[in-house]
Amino acid sequence: GAVVSxxxxxxxxxxxxxxxxxxxxxxxxxxxxxxxxxxxxxxxMLMATSNEGSKATYEQGVEKDKFLINHASLTLxxxxxxxxxxxxxxxxxxSAKGLAGGGSYNEQFFGPGTRLTVx
Amino acid sequence: xxxxxxxxxxxxxxxxASLELGCNYSYGGTVNLFWYVQYPGQHLQLxxxxxxxxxxxxxxxxxxxxxxxxxxxxxxxxPSVQWSDTAEYFCAVIRQTGANNLFFGTGTRLTVxP
Numbered sequence: 001g002a003v004v005s006x007x008x009x010x011x012x013x014x015x016x017x018x019x020x021x022x023x024x025x026x027x028x029x030x031x032x033x034x035x036x037x038x039x040x041x042x043x044x045m046l047m048a049t050s051n052e053g054s055k056a057t058y059e060q061g062v063e064k065d066k067f068l069i070n071h072a073s074l075t076l077x078x079x080x081x082x083x084x085x086x087x088x089x090x091x092x093x094x095s096a097k098g099l100a101g102g103g104s105y106n107e108q109f110f111g112p113g114t115r116l117t118v119x
Numbered sequence: 120x121x122x123x124x125x126x127x128x129x130x131x132x133x134x135x136a137s138l139e140l141g142c143n144y145s146y147g148g149t150v151n152l153f154w155y156v157q158y159p160g161q162h163l164q165l166x167x168x169x170x171x172x173x174x175x176x177x178x179x180x181x182x183x184x185x186x187x188x189x190x191x192x193x194x195x196x197x198p199s200v201q202w203s204d205t206a207e208y209f210c211a212v213i214r215q216t217g218a219n220n221l222f223f224g225t226g227t228r229l230t231v232x233p
Binding site for chain 1 (some may be wrong): 151153155161162163164165168198209213220221222223224225228
């Protein structure tokens with residue numbers, strides 16, 4: 001149990017286009033989902049936190065108009081990188097929190113990540 | 120502000136050597152603590168976690184960690200490493216109450232030489 005999936009796993013796009021990344025909790029209801037960004041050989045940086053049905057809370061320095069987050073249901077959150085540029089190339093990871101698999105409420109389950117390459 | 124420090128950036132060990140990776144956090148309240156591992160080209164996996172009770176926590180693959188509240192530390196240990204333990208290790212902390220953000224350390228890269 002407690003599986004989180006992301007789609008796509010790798011996407012390559014042209015500069016100026018928008019890319020949507022999906023994050024799904026497959027076997028539990030995620031009350032909160034998180035989006036992280038990981039640069040090569042660096043740690044995960046939290047971008048935003050989203051609760052189902054409400055607006056996402058963005059971390060300082062993250063442009064909310066560029067990184068659109070929609071948490072439409074208890075099992076799905078999407079991150080849309082709008083007008084992507086080469087500097088947006090990164091590894092984007094989502095995680096989900098909820099009562100799953102006997103785990104504690106504070107435990108986050110991570111997706112496999114999505115590698116975005118902007119040409 | 121809450122922070123998580125991992126002092127070792129890159130550790131190189133020979134197989135069968137013992138491992139200890141340091142993790143310290145700055146928040147004074149009650150916390151939950153985690154160690155995650157990221158093998159090359161793979162996603163984060165939970166190694167072990169501490170929520171309450173016995174401060175010595177055993178995880179998967181022979182790893183363990185000890186929560187020392189007075190030192191704000193949660194060091195990861197393994198008595199005998201294997202080549203397959205080569206990976207990036209991340210310590211993470213979340214407050215039990217209030218903000219539900221998971222704060223990550225900068226990570227420690229472990230290279231095990233056969």
